[in-house]
Amino acid sequence: MFHVLFKSFKTGCLTEKLPPRDATLEQAGAACREEIARLFGKSMAVRMVDVGSCNGCELEMHAVNNGFYDIERFGIHFVASPRHADLLLVTGPVSRHMQAALKRTYDATPDPKMVIAMGDCAACGGEFGVSYASCGAVSNVVPVDAVIAGCPPTPLQLLQGILQALKAR
């Protein structure tokens, strides 16, 4: 136990000042908090829905929760059920085998809700496009409020994309 406590003490606070080009991000984060307050109350609950992703986007979604980004400090947190969600963060081209599941997840999410298509596949179908197995872009299946390009979007791009989507609303 001592080792664990000592290591935690030694590691210290990791939350860093974001790189210079994103110096505005802290401000945007504050603005984002205001937007969230306007749209959803005190915080925004995010439900991720993978509908055909290669899992690259999921890895970066995990990354925004690590100590360096700690997305919760902007009032954004990931939840286990669409019933608790304000925002659906959808990844992957919509495989036809997930089409019904995505629609049901969308319907299960209470209004007011937002949908963001994360990554090139979700935004436009990516490498997979429309085929016997894929419906392509998320907007072909459910209404989408915003897209975040990238393969996969980096944690910073993901944060900025969510902020922009909130502002546009």
Place this chain on the structure above:
Amino acid sequence: MTKSVHQGQLESPVVDSIPALLNEAGVPTTEMSTVKGAARVLSVDSRFWAKAAAVMAENYVRWAAVWGEHASPDVLVKAVFAARDGHVLLCTSVQETGGALPSQTPFFPAANRPERTLQDMFGIRFADHPDQRRWLRHLAWSEDQFPLRKEFPLAGTPQRDTPPDCEYTFIPAEGEGLYEIPVGPVHAGIIEPGHFRFSAMGEDILNLEQHLGYVHKGIEKCAEGRDVQGLLRLAARVSGDSTVTHSWAACQACENAVGLTVPDRALAIRAILSERERIANHMGDIGACCNDVGFAFALVQFGRLRELWQRDSATVFGHRFMMDVVTVGGVTRDISPEHVALLQKAIVQLRKELNELIPMLCEYPSLQDRFRTTGILSPHVARTIGALGYVARASHEGWDMRRDAAYAPYQGVTVTVPTCKDGDTACRVRVRADELFVSLDLLDHFLSTLPAGKINAPFQPPQTACCGLGLVEGWRGETIAYVHLDKNGTVARYFPRDASWLNWPALEALIGGVIVPDFPLCNKSVNGSYSGHDV
């Protein structure tokens, strides 16, 4: 036919003795040279398909993969077996209409799902298969449509709305106090989709049945007609966490097919990419396993180390996952001397951190109390299933292609293969922790001996049609790619086989008797890729 106790692949015969073994057992084979990249390529009459498998099983040869290729009026079927020091490719053909092959599943449970997938995608039958249910097909195309036949268009003829797959029949569980828990396809965590059907009694799981295929996006069909660059963009996205692995395997297959020699410097850089991918994923999963039993300290620490590692990847290779860096003939990015120094410094730093952290995890009683005896995969079961990578090595099956069937640049390099005996979650985490140090040593080696020279050899489209096999030890385990190029270099067939095909059944096998709340932990400790499986 199989012996009661499986001796393991290290006890199997060398690959060069396989043709004689088959012939002696009454399975006539013909040596072929149509597919480059496997140690031996053997053609066998379809009547002997199952008998060949029986001979392999008797000799502890491991079953690795099966796939088809439509060449009307036949479907060519190819299976890969792994012997002591290399791979045998077994080829046969079967008529597309009414054709049936004797199933290999009775001798190798691992063949179960892949054979059912061949039925779904090509419309051929496997006689004596114990399970006639479909596997990858849900309801997006009908029973009499076969997407991987050549006449089937990529666009298909889908309905506007594909109904949910409510018709799939699970093995029923009945009895007093017994209940079923359906989970998925949309899961609670940040994780890929799939369906798990648990039969439980109180807290104990009696049986788990997986239903996968939810993220099937037609990668194999998509690849047909592309050029090799287009193929590689797909290969890099078979499974995002294994982007280097699948890219390398696909490149190896193309290079073997056309006989392209990759420069030494490019090979070393590929190994550096591959070991970096292994380290990133092992660190992420060790942290996640600990978090699944509430030990958030490790999640924070390993999340921190992984993030720093990925940032270095972005600095040196331009992408946090090093996606699209491996290309046919070599790699797209060179490493400057400054970047070599940066990577070497990161190795020193990470080794120091791990030397501090790993013993902490191993000694922490309440953590080990949750890990030990949880989700036991016995060595015998691991071998029978043909489990791969750290899942097999945690169950005392210590086979690693980098050491036992070495490909360039691992030939002549000492690769230590850590193993454990107990096959529980503690062992799977331990093996991955040990592999971190092995990979750091390998990185040290490749960075300090980086050969001079070019990083790419130009790819010339082949004069005649050709086929190649790629075999890479990814962080999940043995990864296979098969590529058939037409004479102008367009892709006629691409088949990627992720290690998850073998390790998903291992999860089903190790979960009996585990309590329901420990399922996420066991799942994470195996960490199959849904995307890599469903393609």
